Amino acid sequence: MGKVYLVGAGPGAPDLLTVRAARILERADVVFHDALVHREVLALASRARIVPVGKRCSQISTDQRFINRSLVEAASRYQTVVRLKGGDPMMFGRAQEELDALAAQGVDCEVVPGITAALAAAAELKISLTRRGLSRSVVLATPRIGTDQHAGEWAAAVAAADTAVLYMGAGEARPLADALKQAGLPGSCPIALVQSASLPGTRNLYTTLDELPRRAPEMSSAGPTVVVLGEVLRRALSAHRSGEEPVAEPLATRASGA
């Protein structure tokens, strides 16, 4: 019986993989990978059979039960089986279903963490998600746009933390902003959208909660985008504003100064 490694591939850049993950890939016999895993990362698995199972890759969602079965089956045939996931497996990686399926069949399993998108976004912005006197809590969340009874819970969790990073949601900016305001966030809350953090085509945009629905469409849907919110962004937002739109001296001041 082989061993299954649930491995985080990190945020996108191939060299943001961990050294441990790289070494496991080099000796892998088979690699089941999500979409959005860089081809240079897959190339490390030079001995392995490569099996794409991600939604965006094949355009058809591979059924989770099929993935579970495939992992168990592979462990019975190969020594080193890798399940490669974008970011970190334990953060929005749907790892639990696979871990449970493997445990149920008595398959040995190890989790190798990866750099999650929130940390790559902070590195890209060069803004710490925590800051002395300003932020001692950071929530990572996926929004749930809808009207069921749990719809507001994610927004309440975002409003209660000092800093938040939303995985997904940039494409639904209007209902996202509405839900966050309803949860108590002020319209002036500073926001940064970060697209394709760590990759060559990365882009970012500073705005506020009030202006998010108007500004968000400026980001194409070309890459995964996270939404960062919180006072830690205030100074960068102001700096961008003063650079982008020079503030005109108020007429009254000019008149009195003349």
Added chain:
Amino acid sequence: MGKVYLVGAGPGAPDLLTVRAARILERADVVFHDALVHREVLALASRARIVPVGKRCSQISTDQRFINRSLVEAASRYQTVVRLKGGDPMMFGRAQEELDALAAQGVDCEVVPGITAALAAAAELKISLTRRGLSRSVVLATPRIGTDQHAGEWAAAVAAADTAVLYMGAGEARPLADALKQAGLPGSCPIALVQSASLPGTRNLYTTLDELPRRAPEMSSAGPTVVVLGEVLRRALSAHRSGEEPVAEPLATRASGA
């Protein structure tokens, strides 16, 4: 003028460093490092002058302004300056003060993310911090034990999220548990303490919020310990309980069955 790299050293295990971080260390001229960075990681910087600036290492806290000045000064003398921090620089790494100091002097700077302790703890437990239908928000926080006006904010953020990971606080279990209960968390909330995640001496312990003050002292203070809270831990807690303390069949049932 050289460049300063703020690099995350990850949770402890030397091979949980990113490939990018390892390459930068290999060509570093000088490395200023925190306590708790593994000596094998420092050994990668074979060309560099190694300067410890962490509190636990020297037993004397190096003044932040001194670190800031040292980084700026080093950038004027060396090409590749590394500031190596445990975990991720942007998550409880006090990176902003250094980034600001470098920006103020016009020093080029890049942030290289690292695996933060929460992800290493989840990998160790083999429990995903998020889970379909159970957890879509994860808060990472440092508790603030005290009575000032902001003392309850971190606890409110923890209570509002589906899953929480507290960096620090295991040593102050009684006031920690009190603050979390006051914020609305039930005494039955499942908890896992994870010490020295990713290192050979790692240990973990499952308990509940009610029992935390009694159980927490079982962990020595030998390594950094995070506190994980939330329903994602419920099943593992039950499994540990049934293993540790086999549940006796209630007398009434036995009597009626006899």
